[in-house]
Amino acid sequence: MEVLLIALALVVLAFLGSPIFAVLGAIGLIAFHSTGTDSSAMIVELFRIASAPTLLAIPLFTFAGYMLAESRTPKRLVALSQALLGWIPGGVAVVALVSCAVFTAFTGASGVTIIALGGLLYPILREQNYSERFSLGLLTTSGSLGLLFPPSLPLILYGMVASNARSFGGGVPDVSIDKLFIAGIIPGIVLVVLLSVYSVRKNARTRTIPFSWRNALRELRASAWEVPLPFLLLGGIYGGYFTATEGAAFTVVYVLIVEVFVYRDLSLTRDIPRVMMESVVLVGAILIILGCAMGLTNFLIDEEVPMRLFEFVRSIVTSKAVFLILLNLFLIVVGMMMDVFSAIIVVVPLIIPIATAYGINPVHLGIIFLTNLEIGYLTPPVGLNLFISSYRFNKTIPEILRSVVPFFLILLISLALITYVPELSTFLVDWLRVR
Amino acid sequence: MRLLLRLNTVLLAVERGFLVLLFSLMIVLAFSQVILRNVLSMGLIWADPLLRNAVLWLGFMGASLATQQDKHIRIDLAGRFLKPRATAVVSVVTDLFTLAVCLLLADASRTFVLNEIGFRDTLVTIGGFDVPTWWSQLILPAGFILISLRILVGIIRRLASFSGHTFPPAGSGREGGPA
Numbered sequence: 161m162e163v164l165l166i167a168l169a170l171v172v173l174a175f176l177g178s179p180i181f182a183v184l185g186a187i188g189l190i191a192f193h194s195t196g197t198d199s200s201a202m203i204v205e206l207f208r209i210a211s212a213p214t215l216l217a218i219p220l221f222t223f224a225g226y227m228l229a230e231s232r233t234p235k236r237l238v239a240l241s242q243a244l245l246g247w248i249p250g251g252v253a254v255v256a257l258v259s260c261a262v263f264t265a266f267t268g269a270s271g272v273t274i275i276a277l278g279g280l281l282y283p284i285l286r287e288q289n290y291s292e293r294f295s296l297g298l299l300t301t302s303g304s305l306g307l308l309f310p311p312s313l314p315l316i317l318y319g320m321v322a323s324n325a326r327s328f329g330g331g332v333p334d335v336s337i338d339k340l341f342i343a344g345i346i347p348g349i350v351l352v353v354l355l356s357v358y359s360v361r362k363n364a365r366t367r368t369i370p371f372s373w374r375n376a377l378r379e380l381r382a383s384a385w386e387v388p389l390p391f392l393l394l395g396g397i398y399g400g401y402f403t404a405t406e407g408a409a410f411t412v413v414y415v416l417i418v419e420v421f422v423y424r425d426l427s428l429t430r431d432i433p434r435v436m437m438e439s440v441v442l443v444g445a446i447l448i449i450l451g452c453a454m455g456l457t458n459f460l461i462d463e464e465v466p467m468r469l470f471e472f473v474r475s476i477v478t479s480k481a482v483f484l485i486l487l488n489l490f491l492i493v494v495g496m497m498m499d500v501f502s503a504i505i506v507v508v509p510l511i512i513p514i515a516t517a518y519g520i521n522p523v524h525l526g527i528i529f530l531t532n533l534e535i536g537y538l539t540p541p542v543g544l545n546l547f548i549s550s551y552r553f554n555k556t557i558p559e560i561l562r563s564v565v566p567f568f569l570i571l572l573i574s575l576a577l578i579t580y581v582p583e584l585s586t587f588l589v590d591w592l593r594v595r
Numbered sequence: 596m597r598l599l600l601r602l603n604t605v606l607l608a609v610e611r612g613f614l615v616l617l618f619s620l621m622i623v624l625a626f627s628q629v630i631l632r633n634v635l636s637m638g639l640i641w642a643d644p645l646l647r648n649a650v651l652w653l654g655f656m657g658a659s660l661a662t663q664q665d666k667h668i669r670i671d672l673a674g675r676f677l678k679p680r681a682t683a684v685v686s687v688v689t690d691l692f693t694l695a696v697c698l699l700l701a702d703a704s705r706t707f708v709l710n711e712i713g714f715r716d717t718l719v720t721i722g723g724f725d726v727p728t729w730w731s732q733l734i735l736p737a738g739f740i741l742i743s744l745r746i747l748v749g750i751i752r753r754l755a756s757f758s759g760h761t762f763p764p765a766g767s768g769r770e771g772g773p774a
Contacts, residue, residue: 175670177669178692179668179669182689189696189703198703202700203735216650219653402632410626441660443650452700
């Protein structure tokens, strides 16, 4: 009874808008208190995040992403994709999808994409006669597209949390960042391609931008310093020149030099400290959640909660296929309520042992997980992208809702593909023998 | 009360300067490691653990700034549907809850660090000097206390605005305040 009341109070506090770290911290404190353990045991666990090998990648990639967002990279990216893809009927929609996906891979999904790119792309779409409803739906959807591409922050965080859950045993196979970076590529392309096919079919009669070599070369030259970055980063990691974390250090220095000294988009003294502070605030918001969840996760695993949860689920669900359906429904709801970072931190440690017991590869699970969270951003009534879009484009929520319906359905189809064809996620990893 | 707000403003300026310096040093050190390893096939043994601990410092100070700027991650259901006035009342409740949790965690961290001082563990050895692990761990109680201070300041401001009184917005987010 008492436990129920406390749980209810915490749920209410969470829904009223208490910071997630405080809710997790409170649960941890109560849990440790209930077993008579001193609360400092929770801090022992919290301090363990300082021994996670990939921890450093988080602030570095965040800072690199924020610098890109604050520079004129979005403009150049859009201009380049327009020059290369604008000639396809419906091509401007494809431009939007591709540039948003690339951009989100570097900034992590936090609404930055809709704010930074939405404002650039919306007028272009409307100018080329794309309907208002289509344009809104497209841009709202594109806001979280790209989560699956390296070096997205959610992929890194999933790798960290999964490796930590793995250290408690339970036969969970290895989930390295190197594997995750590769695993997301094909599923990410599937999402972009399916959305592109729909967009092209739907807009076959809109205006196109004639292709010209001159134009394409000019835009290529304009972004000559930015285009190589993904290739250098991935080439460096998989060519064995650096680890993912070292790749993050390389990316920061590369972006800093390019944006400050080559393009002069950002000033070293005026902009860089400000952008640094902005990224530090996001890093702090994520890390304190991670820290407060560590104690709780440890407690739950000590109490064998994932195992008991598994026994319970297994008594109802016998087949892997049905389990996957339920998992997807559950994760979409999680993705609708929580941002992608806290969702990973809170849910992954509980789900990984269960999914492993059902024979799901944790790398594949990660991709399923992130695809669901991506969809959760669009799920009515409370998906975050709906609100960001409504705010950015000055439209009512019902207008935005109507506009995303077809895109939402396509994402569900992609999700089914990604879930039930594990090879989409694992093929490249096995083929390239990534360890 | 004014003293508290003053203290907060001064701390903010110090923290910002410190963070920019710390983050810059981290980037330089992390990048040097990449160069050293690939070009000279060597590395600094102490760099990796030091950098990871620096991330913890960055994170906790960042979290206290996130408190100041109201940028913590939350499940913001109520905020999307409640009226501004109701939201403000709800905020005071959730702030008090967060404050209580942070103070308890600060106390837990204090116990933790006191225990660790007894263990005499070494974090890294730089040029013959052993850096004790607890030096790095100090950020835990300090961080939770800083966050608590920021929440307290937030509550004072909110209550003051209820009664029609407003404090100057020193250091409120990126606009205003010392950079």
